[in-house]
Amino acid sequence: MNLSVSLPLRQGGQLTLRNPVMTASGTFGYGTEYAKLVDVERLGAVVSKATTLRPREGNPQPRIAETPSGMLNTIGLQNIGVRALVKEKAPIWARWSVPVIVNVAGESVDEYARIAEILEGTPGVAGLELNISCPNVSAGKIPFGVDKNAAAAVTAAVRSVSSLPIITKLTPNVTDVVEIAEAVVDAGADAVSLINTLLGMAIDVRTRRPVLSTVTGGLSGPAVRPVALRMVYQVAKAVEVPVIGIGGISCAEDALQFLMAGATAVEVGTASFANPMAAIEIVDGLERFMLQEGVDDISEIIGVAQ
Amino acid sequence: MRHVTVEVLANVEIMPGVFLLRLDAPEIVEHARSGQFLHVHSGWALDPLLRRPLSLHRIGRERSARVAGTSEIGGGQPSLVFGRPNPGEIEILFARVGRGTTLLAQSMPGDALSVIGPLGNGFSIEPKTRNLLLVAGGLGIAPLVALADEAIRREMTVTLLAGARSKDGILPAGLLPPEVEYVVCTDDGSQGRHGVVTQLVPELLDWADQVFACGPRAMIEALACLRLPTSKTVQVSLEERMACGVGACLGCVTPTRKGLQRVCRDGPVFNLKELQLL
Secondary structure, eight states: OBOOEEEEOTTSSEEEESSSEEEOTTSSTTSSTTTTTSOGGGSSBEEOOOBOSSOBOOOOSOOEEEETTEEEEOOOOOBOOHHHIIIIIHHHHHTOSSOEEEEEOOSSHHHHHHHHHHHTTOTTOOEEEEEOOOTTSSTTSOOGGGSHHHHHHHHHHHHHHOOSOEEEEOOSOSSOHHHHHHHHHHTTOSEEEEOOOEEEEOEETTTTEESSTTSEEEEESGGGHHHHHHHHHHHHHHOSSOEEEESSOOSHHHHHHHHHHTOSEEEEOTHHHHOTTHHHHHHHHHHHHHHHHTOSBGGGTTTTTO | OEEEEEEEEEEEEEETTEEEEEEEOHHHHTTOOTTOEEEEESOSSSSSOSOEEEEOOEEOOSOOSSOOSOEEEOSSSSOEEESSOOTTEEEEEEEOOSHHHHHHHTOOTTOEEEEEEEESOOOOOOTTOOEEEEEEEGGGHHHHHHHHHHHHHTTOEEEEEEEESSGGGSOOGGGSOTTSEEEEEETTSSSSEESOGGGGSGGGTTTOSEEEEESOHHHHHHHHTTOOOTTSOEEEEOOOOOSSSSSSSOTTEEEETTEEEETTTTOSEEEGGGBOOO
16 A cells, blocks of 8 residues: 655655655644654654744734634744754754655745755755745735735745745635646746635634734634635646645545545644644544555545546 | 543532542653643544643642541532542643633543643742742632642642632632641632732741742732742743643743743743743
């Protein structure tokens, strides 16, 4: 039985994952936080917390609010910055056999390229996921991911300086996600991942104020899964490059829906908060499904629902 | 840190809306310290999604030589005897405030709960300490009782100041180890002294070698305003909304002199002097 999947790369070669189950950025830290509870080596890949050029403090409290079958967050990209990541985290990853994809967030096109330059050639870094879709930063500014030209510009700028696999992560907070996906693929993305969180909010009726310090935040968890699945289905139909499905995946059946919709791999995010073993249990569940259904290679089911 | 399924041994409403939950959790007890917490899932469904961080209220270690602090509670239902938990057992004290704790309040003996723990750093008693002053606001008493148990086991003297809005929020004295000097005050004067708990702290400062506190932000801020002598360390256990509980999501950070710190992993116990309170 073969669970491994490959992401073919523009410049030749491929990124091979031992199984299609990855962790989603921001929900698994740097992979080290969960190490006592989860055997990271059983994952297809780990996607790190977003890194910016300089360290970021993030947003004030309250940063999270629970919602029906989900949660809102406004962490605001708190992170140690790319230089500390290279110095402190990458050496740990270099000892792992599981590939670690670094999620990258910039405030300008140049900053994305600058971060990619710093990460270039760093042992332990297997790829880049371009976060052009975080809804919780630069209040008043529009994320790159909602404009096809800006999204393409970020992808092209990183492409021009990086030899690493590039996955551009898309936001659902747009009218036509396919148009954005096509633009970043044209600009040189090796793959696209979607969806990032949906913009949402909650109000505390006792205080009569928004719960989150930034008023709005990103909605994630099982509540967003049908929206994510629809968008993955649409994008997988339209683009030639691999699609990585993200959004409310918490069990093997959820993951199978995304694979059948056309995703080559999936990322498990918020589910890890409720069950740190969620991603590993999904790997086991995929194996069980293949055994029961007589599927020899996971690639046989990718996109079958298209 | 373990991720295990534990059995509910008892769950009793000991004060209006406040529950004492006893769990059979030997894997947790083995590594547990007072001031640490469990990340508890209220059910097996995806809604509510997140776990609830709940302090270790009592940690069952050695079998006590005598039946200490035993009392009968739980009026209408089959009467349950609570004392020190047996070895391998954990007690959690929690209030029914939202959907998650409402579900947890419905747990019955024999139910299984998914818990991650013990999490966080815990309290630390310094080697020379003899006298501990514990300051509790409302359910902030939860982690301080585990600390009192530990201190008494080590033959130290403990004074516990407990404040609440009214007598309905005061933990019955019979549920505490009898060696604890228990001083109660309420905002409305319905039990014990009339007023806030922090007013009682100054008169005990000379006596106390160390101060430990847990309660609402307003109480922590009042404590910080007391201008305690720098020779006394004050350890404060903080509460914050959490998602992961293990330091990954950065949902629960609090500002300190060392920058933002994670309540779940760097805390929940912080030195009061390190905190940057608003």
